[in-house]
Amino acid sequence: MYLRLDGITKSFPGVLANCGINLEVDRGEIHALLGENGAGKSTLMKVLYGFYQPDAGTISVDGARLDLRSPSDAIRAGIGMVFQSFMLIPAFSVVENIALALPRLGVVPDTADIRERVRQYGARYGLTVDPDAKVWQLSVGEQQRVEIIKLLVSGARILILDEPTSVLAPHEIRGLFEILQTLRRDGYTILFITHKLKEVMAIADRITVLRKGSVVGTLSRDKATEQDLAYMLLGERELRTDTFSRRGRADGARPVLELESVSVPGERGRCGLAGVSLSLHGGEILGVAGVTGNGQTELGEAILGLRRAAHGRILLDGVDVSHATTARMLEAGVACIPEDPLRMGVAPGLTIAENMILTERRRFMPRGGLFTDWRAIRRAIEERIENFGLTIPRLTVPVGTLSGGNVQRLLLLRELSRRPKLLVTFYPTRGLDVAATRMAHELLMMARNGGAAILLISEDLDELLDLSDRLVVFSRGAIVGAFRPGEIDTVDIGLLMTGAKRHEWHDSPASPIPAS
Amino acid sequence: MLASVLEGGIRAGTPILYATLGEVIAERAGIVNLGVEGAILVGACAGFITTAQTQSPLLGIAAAALAGGAASLVHAFMVVTVRANQIASGLALMFLCLGVTSFVGRPYVAVKINAVAPLAVPGLSDLPVVGRLLFSHDVLVYGAYLLAPLIWLILFYTKWGLALRAVGERQAVAFASGLPTAVVQYAAVVCGGVLAGVAGAHLSLAYARSWVEGMSNGRGFIAVALVIFATWHPLRAVLGAVIFGAVFALQLQIQARGVALSPYFLDMTPYLLTLVGLLLLARAQRHTMPEGLKEVFEGLK
Numbered sequence: 001m002y003l004r005l006d007g008i009t010k011s012f013p014g015v016l017a018n019c020g021i022n023l024e025v026d027r028g029e030i031h032a033l034l035g036e037n038g039a040g041k042s043t044l045m046k047v048l049y050g051f052y053q054p055d056a057g058t059i060s061v062d063g064a065r066l067d068l069r070s071p072s073d074a075i076r077a078g079i080g081m082v083f084q085s086f087m088l089i090p091a092f093s094v095v096e097n098i099a100l101a102l103p104r105l106g107v108v109p110d111t112a113d114i115r116e117r118v119r120q121y122g123a124r125y126g127l128t129v130d131p132d133a134k135v136w137q138l139s140v141g142e143q144q145r146v147e148i149i150k151l152l153v154s155g156a157r158i159l160i161l162d163e164p165t166s167v168l169a170p171h172e173i174r175g176l177f178e179i180l181q182t183l184r185r186d187g188y189t190i191l192f193i194t195h196k197l198k199e200v201m202a203i204a205d206r207i208t209v210l211r212k213g214s215v216v217g218t219l220s221r222d223k224a225t226e227q228d229l230a231y232m233l234l235g236e237r238e239l240r241t242d243t244f245s246r247r248g249r250a251d252g253a254r255p256v257l258e259l260e261s262v263s264v265p266g267e268r269g270r271c272g273l274a275g276v277s278l279s280l281h282g283g284e285i286l287g288v289a290g291v292t293g294n295g296q297t298e299l300g301e302a303i304l305g306l307r308r309a310a311h312g313r314i315l316l317d318g319v320d321v322s323h324a325t326t327a328r329m330l331e332a333g334v335a336c337i338p339e340d341p342l343r344m345g346v347a348p349g350l351t352i353a354e355n356m357i358l359t360e361r362r363r364f365m366p367r368g369g370l371f372t373d374w375r376a377i378r379r380a381i382e383e384r385i386e387n388f389g390l391t392i393p394r395l396t397v398p399v400g401t402l403s404g405g406n407v408q409r410l411l412l413l414r415e416l417s418r419r420p421k422l423l424v425t426f427y428p429t430r431g432l433d434v435a436a437t438r439m440a441h442e443l444l445m446m447a448r449n450g451g452a453a454i455l456l457i458s459e460d461l462d463e464l465l466d467l468s469d470r471l472v473v474f475s476r477g478a479i480v481g482a483f484r485p486g487e488i489d490t491v492d493i494g495l496l497m498t499g500a501k502r503h504e505w506h507d508s509p510a511s512p513i514p515a516s
Numbered sequence: 517m518l519a520s521v522l523e524g525g526i527r528a529g530t531p532i533l534y535a536t537l538g539e540v541i542a543e544r545a546g547i548v549n550l551g552v553e554g555a556i557l558v559g560a561c562a563g564f565i566t567t568a569q570t571q572s573p574l575l576g577i578a579a580a581a582l583a584g585g586a587a588s589l590v591h592a593f594m595v596v597t598v599r600a601n602q603i604a605s606g607l608a609l610m611f612l613c614l615g616v617t618s619f620v621g622r623p624y625v626a627v628k629i630n631a632v633a634p635l636a637v638p639g640l641s642d643l644p645v646v647g648r649l650l651f652s653h654d655v656l657v658y659g660a661y662l663l664a665p666l667i668w669l670i671l672f673y674t675k676w677g678l679a680l681r682a683v684g685e686r687q688a689v690a691f692a693s694g695l696p697t698a699v700v701q702y703a704a705v706v707c708g709g710v711l712a713g714v715a716g717a718h719l720s721l722a723y724a725r726s727w728v729e730g731m732s733n734g735r736g737f738i739a740v741a742l743v744i745f746a747t748w749h750p751l752r753a754v755l756g757a758v759i760f761g762a763v764f765a766l767q768l769q770i771q772a773r774g775v776a777l778s779p780y781f782l783d784m785t786p787y788l789l790t791l792v793g794l795l796l797l798a799r800a801q802r803h804t805m806p807e808g809l810k811e812v813f814e815g816l817k
Contacts, residue, residue, distance in 0.1 A: 072694045087692045089685045091807065100682055100693040105675045 002027035002189060003158060008057035010043055017043040019213040021057070025158075025206075030180060030190045032204035034197070034233060037405070037433030040213040041193045042084070045160045048191075049081040050074035061158070075103070080156030082147040084163050090136035094118060094129055094146050101150040114153075121149050125182050126175070139291070139498075141172040148179070159183070160191045165199055169291060170461060170494035177203045195233070195434060197226045211235055234434065254318055255279040256422050256453035257303065262312035264298045264477075271477040273298045275312065278472060278479065282421065285444070285454040287468030287485075289461060291497050295477035296457045297339060300424045303455070304336055305329045316422065330359060335420035337411050337428050341404070345411045348400030355399045356381045356414050384417045405436035412443050416452075423447060424455045429463060441467060461490040475499045521765050522758075523649050526657060527723065529761025531556065531715035531732075533660045535739035536746065536753040537667055538711030542588075543743055544671060545704035546684035546808025550606025551591045553736025554613025555709045559584040559716025561617040564727040565624055573632040577656070577717045584713015585706045587613055592705035596698050602812045610736070618729040625727055632656060632722040656718045661754060663711075668750040680704055684806035712736065734787060741790045745797055747804040763789055 003025040010018040018040045025031045033041045046052045048059060050068035059066045061077060068074050074081075088097050098118065099109045118131040127145040135143060144164060151159055165173045180190055180203060194200060200207050200221075207224055209216040209232040216232045257280040266272035273295045280286045290296050301307040303314060305326040314322045316332055324332075338344035346355045357364040357377055364380070365372045378395055399407060408428065415423060428444065429437040444467060448454055458464050464471055465485040473481040473496040481488075481496045535552050542549045549555075563580030567573050587609065594605040635658075637651040671677035682690040683700045691697050715735070720727050738760055746752035767782040 071692060075694075087686075087689045089682055089689055089807075091685050092682070096678060099675070099678055100690070100695075103694075105678075107676070108674055109678065 001025070002062060004060045005044070005048065006058045006060070008044060008047055008059075009055045010040075010047055010052055011055055016213050018047065018054070021210070021213075021215055023208055023215070023218075025189060025191065027189055028184055028187045029205040030184055030192055030203055032192045032194060032200045032207045033210060034194060034200055034207055034229060035210035036195055036233060036435065038212075038403075039210040041210055042162055043213075044210070045081060045162060045191060045193060048074070049079060049160060051081075072103075075154055075156065078155060078157040079160070080151030080154060080158070081160040082144065082151065082162060082164060084166065086143050086147055088135045088143055088146060091134065093134055094131045094138075097135055097146060098150055098153055101154050103154060117153055118149055121152050125152075125186075126179050140167045141169075141175070144168070144176070145179075157187070158189045158191070160193070162193045163195075164192070165194060165196065169459075169498050170490045171498070172494070173199070174491075197229050197233070200224075200229065201226060209233055253281060255281050255315075256317060257455070258313075258315040258318075259303075260313045260315070262302060262309045262314060264295075264302050264307055265310055266298070266477065271295055273302065273309075274477040276477070276479055277312075280422070280453045280455060282451045282453050283448060284469045285448050285456050285467050287464035287471040288455060288457040288474055289459070289464050289471060289493050289497055290457075290474030292459060294474045294497075296426070296474055298477070299474070300336070300339075300426055300455070300457060303329075303422075303424055304334065333418075333421040335359070335415035335418055335423045337408070337415060337423070337425040339426040341407050341411050342400070346399045346407060349398055351396050352399055352402075352410065353378055353381060353395040356384075356395075356410065359414060360418060384413060387417075405432045408432060408440060409436065412440055416443055416447050419450070420447075420452055422453045422455070424457070426457045427459060428456070429458075429460060437463075461493050464493075465490065473497055517769065519645060519649060521762050521769060524765025524768065525758050525762030526649070526661075527653060527761065528764040529757035529759075530653075530657045530660045531718045531723065532735055532739055532742065532760050533664065533753060533757035534656075534711045534715035534718065535736055536742045536757055537660075537663060537750055538708035538715070539739050539743045540746065540748055540750055540753060541667065541671075541680070541711070542705045542708035543809060544684045544748055544806055545680050545701050546687065546806055546812075547592070547595055547701055547705050548602050548606065548740070548809060548812050549588060549591050549609075549705060549708055550603060550737070550740060551588065551609030551613070552606075552708070552712045552739055553732055553734065554610040555584040555587045555712035556716040556719065556732040556736045557617045557730070558587045558613045559713030560720035560731055561621045561624075561716070561727060562713070563717035564627075564629065564720040565621065567629045567631075567721055568624055568627050571630045573630060573721050576629075576721050577632070577714060580713040580717035580721075581710045582713065584716060585710040588705050588709020588712065589702075591709075592702045596701045596705070614730060621727050621729060625729070627727065629721070629725065631725040632718075654718075654722045656714065656722055659714075660718075660757075664750045664754045671750065681806070684808045686807060712739075715739075738786060738790055741794060744805075745793055748806060760786055760789065 001024045005021060005023040008018050008021040021040070021044055023044070033044070035041045043052065047054045050071045050073045053069065059068060066077050068077065089100070095111050095114045095118065098114055099105060099111070115131040118129065122128045127149050129138065129142050129145050129149070135146065138146065144167070148159070164176060168176060184190060192204060201224070204221050206218060206220045207229065208218040209229060211233065219228070259276055259278050261275040261277050262273055263275050264273040271294060276295070276299065278286065288296055288299065298307060302309050305321070305324050305328065309322055313320055316329070316334070321329065321332070342348055347358070353374070361369065364377050381395060399410065402410070412428070425444070429440050432440060441463070444454060444456070456464065456467060468485055471483045471485060472479045473493055475497060476499065535556055539549060539552055559580035562583035563576040566579035567576030570576070591605055591609050594600040595602045632654045634652060634654050641647045641651040643651070671681065679690065679695050679700055682693065683695060683697045687697050716732065719731060724731060742753060742756040742760065745756045763786045767785055770777060771779055771782060
């Protein structure tokens, strides 16, 4: 056995992240680590990368025991890792970023040599990237290639990839898989962290499933089925087999939200919105697909009144709200789950209770908030939490101490319990595990069936196809395609999103989207 | 008059350039040092006292560099090791230095010293106009304008510069690449302090040739603002320093010619220019700022 992890145990204050984990990996195999958020996959891999020191257990490569005290020890042992959030410096060129990773660097780095090596690896493994481009100019997929080149240049033979597909569009994922297969052919060993069953079935030679810090089992791909893996992944919990029940919406009603060729200027090199028209009815989920930074933020902020449209009109219930303030939009029944919840949705230093009433201050804190009945507020919040079937710790802890999943649940709960007529939601399940995602989806579906109009901005194409009644694809600030789920598959959406393909769809302000 | 304003600009711009270059180095490593003003004062005071005692301006310059570096070491310790707020630590250091130098320097007010003498470059100084403008200064002036391209080369073409900028952009990435981030930051801040000390030496040993308490008179803060005008680039700092130096020189010329303008108003002009410059440039150049500084200004640190 090439790589062997024996009895790895790692605990953090209050959490046992890894509990006696054994893992064996062959040379030149792609080994998937499958598990939900918090199952311990990343911790285990960070132990292997010397980032964490295990409380117990040993690591050996080729029979030789390794003592990894820091990532540089791991790099010297030929182990490299691509983190989920890339370790690149956006202001630097590709060459400069790679120079940083080189163990032996001359006083005046030989940039010509580094450039040449980038080209060579690019040609050999399909890792094409412009060596002189600044990293901030690169797409996420290209940045990932830079990360992989960094590992290869620094001499790694064991490559750890932490959820490499979570940032990619479907056709980019196919590209990555081709790259990984070429690397495997050249004898590289690849450890691939994911929680997506489809990817495991597409690329892995063997699969190890982790749950709650322990190994559930290791299977070879030929013997595994998605069903088995899902069962191992989730354990006793009941699996979702049925699709959502959808209540039809009243036809012919006036749309809740209409955009008439709205344009918003872009900021700092980002594209704004270029003449976007769309309409959204109550009891409907309109999915907005697109690579982050293609105008989705501007779309949401224009609707919420955080940003002024330079041209065009925005109508809410038929009333022109193009110039309405955000406060008026909130009052009119618009709610939002923002892009970065911890920064934009909650005040991390305030308690759960305080955060829960932030968007309904007038209701919960009458008479200018002079006489606030906190006990009543707490009762009201507890009741809501119960109604939604959530478990949430004490209401007096600061929100900043909660996990991302819990913050997202709180936000959904806060915004949905206002019974908004329009909900703008950005990436509602980004970073959530399978169970939390399912809960978020159920909450959104519940709101839809209750008559809310929902604008679902997401990068997760499966989520978009699952939830949306209709779907528009954004690229460079414009709608490049409009569909119903079922009319299109993820690969085609991905190609549209990245501008690799254009759809024969014509923007006409009069009939923005085929009416349903 | 234009020639003499320019010549004066190059001379008056010298201390500003040293301080700005030093601050460029520190900020490229992700640390804002508002204590530059204090390091200049410490340098001016230590340089002056040493020169007065030893009659050697060279020893004075060395003492100034050491004193500036030592003052900044305090800032480096506070922000890198103790992780104190950079703005607060810098300001505290500035006031501390102001107090200490006023106290220590009191006996030396109005003392005469053997100043840094001008050194004409043989051959070149005889050229018409250019000779007087560029080649008839003291050695610290030449040093400043030669240092700028040197720092530019080091920052952008050597592995040390790469490491320094990496630390200033994303410390976590630099750390993961195996760089000793704390050492890099200490080195950058101390280098910046050494240069600020030399700036002080030029002020007291060559420019004013005397010691007065608080004689840096805000030049350190102008340097901090100039770093922003210069978009953290050493070569652009030269242009900014000469412009500011010229304003100082012009102000002296106007006063010398007895124009009926309040000297207090004239004293304000360089700082007014700073505000106008910031107003015009702040928006456009924010995204060239080293990313690590965002944390300072957004108060996360």
